[in-house]
Amino acid sequence: MTLVRRDGSVLPGDGAPLISRRTLLAGTAALAAAPAFAQLPPGPPKLGPNRLVLLGTKGGPAIRGYSPSPSASVLVWNDVPYVIDAGYGVTFKLTDARIPLVALRHVFVTHHHSDHNLELGALCYNAWAIGLKAPVDVYAPEGVEAVLDGFMASQRADIETRMADEGRPDLRTLVRPHVVREGVVFERDGLKVSALRNLHPPVVESYAYKFEMPGRTVVFSGDTAYFPPLADFARGADILVHEVAYEPGLEALAARNPNGPTLLAHLKASHTMTEDVGRIAAAAGVKTLVLNHFVPADDRSLTPEVWTDSVRKTFAGTIVVGRDLLEIPLG
Ligand SMILES: [Zn+2]
Numbered sequence: 001m002t003l004v005r006r007d008g009s010v011l012p013g014d015g016a017p018l019i020s021r022r023t024l025l026a027g028t029a030a031l032a033a034a035p036a037f038a039q040l041p042p043g044p045p046k047l048g049p050n051r052l053v054l055l056g057t058k059g060g061p062a063i064r065g066y067s068p069s070p071s072a073s074v075l076v077w078n079d080v081p082y083v084i085d086a087g088y089g090v091t092f093k094l095t096d097a098r099i100p101l102v103a104l105r106h107v108f109v110t111h112h113h114s115d116h117n118l119e120l121g122a123l124c125y126n127a128w129a130i131g132l133k134a135p136v137d138v139y140a141p142e143g144v145e146a147v148l149d150g151f152m153a154s155q156r157a158d159i160e161t162r163m164a165d166e167g168r169p170d171l172r173t174l175v176r177p178h179v180v181r182e183g184v185v186f187e188r189d190g191l192k193v194s195a196l197r198n199l200h201p202p203v204v205e206s207y208a209y210k211f212e213m214p215g216r217t218v219v220f221s222g223d224t225a226y227f228p229p230l231a232d233f234a235r236g237a238d239i240l241v242h243e244v245a246y247e248p249g250l251e252a253l254a255a256r257n258p259n260g261p262t263l264l265a266h267l268k269a270s271h272t273m274t275e276d277v278g279r280i281a282a283a284a285g286v287k288t289l290v291l292n293h294f295v296p297a298d299d300r301s302l303t304p305e306v307w308t309d310s311v312r313k314t315f316a317g318t319i320v321v322g323r324d325l326l327e328i329p330l331g
């Protein structure tokens with residue numbers, strides 16, 4: 001809102017510098033004289049080169065610092081961001097990656113563990129708070145309505161106040177959930193996304209996603225135990241972003257934990273150990289394997305060399321040890 005003071009000076013909102021009425025009128029006259037195209041609203045934000053950005057690379061929901069944060073990535077393709085998973089921290093990491101939140105349009109969630117969806121509602125909210133008016137489509141397994149409805153209910157008072165007070169659209173209708181099943185889940189603007197149910201017990205509704213763009217294919221494993229059908233799904237992909245767990249590190253982690261044996265059994269049954277990650281990448285024949293969703297994520301003895309050396313035993317291609325805000329060009 002713009003306030004005009006009695007003395008004719010203008011006080012714009014957000015604490016912007018004062019502008020005299022004369023300056024404002026002169027500016028308006030110049031705008032009126034300018035060619036029509038100069039008055040067009042600016043187009044969609046420019047997001048920079050097509051690329052994959054890892055936003056959060058730790059496995060599990062425990063927060064011990066700003067980085068690594070729980071699972072989130074983004075593919076930028078022709079100035080549209082495609083967000084994959086919305087773990088805690090995804091909003092700040094998107095801004096760190098210089099991706100304006102108002103550009104948010106599509107979010108894909110692999111499964112409903114909180115290290116992948118805790119910030120789903122809040123991410124949409126944060127985009128709305130900064131001026132988002134376009135719909136956001138959320139693709140996620142069964143249960144996505146409950147996740148979003150719960151968030152919207154928790155912020156009902158705020159949303160309704162800001163709609164009435166600030167003239168914002170209704171966030172609850174702006175965010176559109178879509179339940180993911182196996183097969184093609186999205187196809188638009190030359191970009192196709194397919195889903196494959198992976199193996200992440202006890203979660204049944206858990207998916208890998210394949211993004212096919214002209215001349216480029218990127219596959220995200222999601223959270224999964226060793227799952228050979230994933231190699232067929234990822235066959236020939238340029239980039240496979242695969243979760244990874246390091247068995248000796250898990251054993252050390254379990255030894256420090258009061259419910260160690262149960263934790264260890266869960267981790268081994270539902271995640272993929274380094275050498276098996278390499279086996280999937282080799283069987284798929286992918287060019288580049290990007291390690292992601294590290295378990296454990298906070299063991300300083302596990303240097304990038306430790307992860308690479310272990311995966312190298314079974315995969316001869318390019319291995320990238322992921323970290324938050326790592327960018328990989330897509331050409
Ligand atoms: Zn996870």
Ligand SMILES: [Zn+2]
Nearest residue numbers: 111113200223
């Ligand atoms: Zn999980």
